[in-house]
Amino acid sequence: MKNYVSLLVSFSFAFILWLVVNLNGEYEENFKAEILVKNIPTEKSLKSDYPENINLKVKGQGWKILPIYFFYHPKIIIDLANIQKNLNIRLVNNHRVMFILPSGVKVVSVEPETLSIELDxxxxxxxxxxxxxxxxxxxxxxxxxxxxxxxxxxxxxxxxxxxxxxxxxxxxxxxxxxxxxxxxxxxxxxxxxxxxxxxxxxxxxxxxxxxIAEREFNLPVQVINLPQDKEVILFPPEIKVVLRGALSSLVELEYKPNEQDKNLKAFVDYRDVVSDKTGLVKPQVIVPENFKLISFSPEGLSYIIRQK
Structure with missing residues (x-):
């Protein structure tokens, strides 16, 4: 057991020594950097999209670069203050561009090197x-x-x-x-x-x-806009209407002529009757908002106009 502990301690010490020596060296590594745009003029908006991330090559000691692998996310901030027109922004050596990186880490290159910014x-x-x-x-x-x-x-x-x-x-x-x-x-x-x-x-x-279900109703056809001295007799006086809707709602739906229900109603307009030249007038059907009219028959009604 003592030999095992000694071996483990020796191995751990050797690994830490190796890590210290190697991390003191200088390295170049590639990462993804998030692009953030700020200070867009208040009367303007971005017209063109831009990449969410770009490729970034950095250089620095291993100790400096190591945090980027675990919890430090590189960012590139582009400042558009006072910009009023479209422009191509070079990302390196530009006063409008700031790289957010750990201290001691330098930018080697970016890809792409420029971004097109369009405003509207x-x-x-x-x-x-x-x-x-x-x-x-x-x-x-x-x-x-x-x-x-x-x-x-x-x-x-x-x-x-x-x-x-x-x-x-x-x-x-x-x-x-x-x-x-x-x-x-x-x-x-x-x-x-x-x-x-x-x-x-x-x-x-x-x-x-x-x-969803369908239900048939027999609806009497009313005549609207009828002059007081006229009478219109329709043949047949009612039509068969097929509605589609929720089963529970169809079961509860009723035609109530005494309540002048406008949600389920069939009618013809007297003005359409007097202007008709075919001998058949087409009824109009009003159904509740939550139902769909599938069909009605007959689609044309014959009629007689009489003086009262």
Whole structure:
């Protein structure tokens, strides 16, 4: 046991001695350096993207370089104060460029040697938020359009870039089961965090997923805008309407003529009747917001106009 401990101590001492001798030497090593841009003029925004990292070759004693391997991340800061036009910036020996490296470590070379910086007028734009989703369960869909809070976001960046952006998507949500009522918070997907800023980073989504079904209704057809001295008799007086929607909502949906329900209704306009030259007038159907009209029949109604 004593021999084992002595051997271990001797080995450790030898290794430390070897490490001290070698780390005192001078080395050249390659690393990735992060690029940071600061002091962009307030009325300007970056128009062109730039690499997130570039190749950096440095030189220094091993003791100085060693921290970069473990916890020190090289950075290159580019100062754009008072810049009003596009320019090519040489990264080495430039008063606008600062290298953040451990003391005693020097820059040998960078690749690429120059960066192209393009500026444009800063602009803001309000765009809708679009839900990115996938419903895995066959035969199921949203019981009603998902509600997003907020439903839009203000984006800021170069005017020429914002012109091409029509909406901002959420992070994708995958729905694998029936959800009667669910509230989730989703991140917004920024097309380019270095060039565009968003007024908020998340959105609240309220949704319900239910089995989708179809149901047939017999709806009486009303005549609107009818003069007091006229009467229109339709043949047939009602139509069959097929709606698609969430099963639970379809079961509860009813036609209530006495309540003058405007959400489920079939009608023809008297003005369309008197201007008709075919002998058939097409009814119009209004359905609730969360349902889809699949079909109605007949699509044309014959009629008689009578004086009261």
């Amino acid at each position: 007028k800063k602009a803001t734009k309000k765009v809708p938020i679009v839900l990115d989703f996938e419903i895995k369960k066959n035969g199921y869909d949203f019981a009603y359009p998902p509600r997003l809070n907020p439903d839009s976001v203000t984006i800021t960046g170069a005017e020429s870039i914002l012109e091409k952006i029509q909406n901002i998507k959420t992070g994708k949500i995958i729905i694998e089961k029936e959800q009667k009522y669910e509230i989730v918070k989703l991140p917004l997907v920024n097309p380019n965090k270095r060039l565009i800023t968003l007024s908020n980073e998340t959105v609240e989504v309220i949704y319900s997923v239910d089995q």
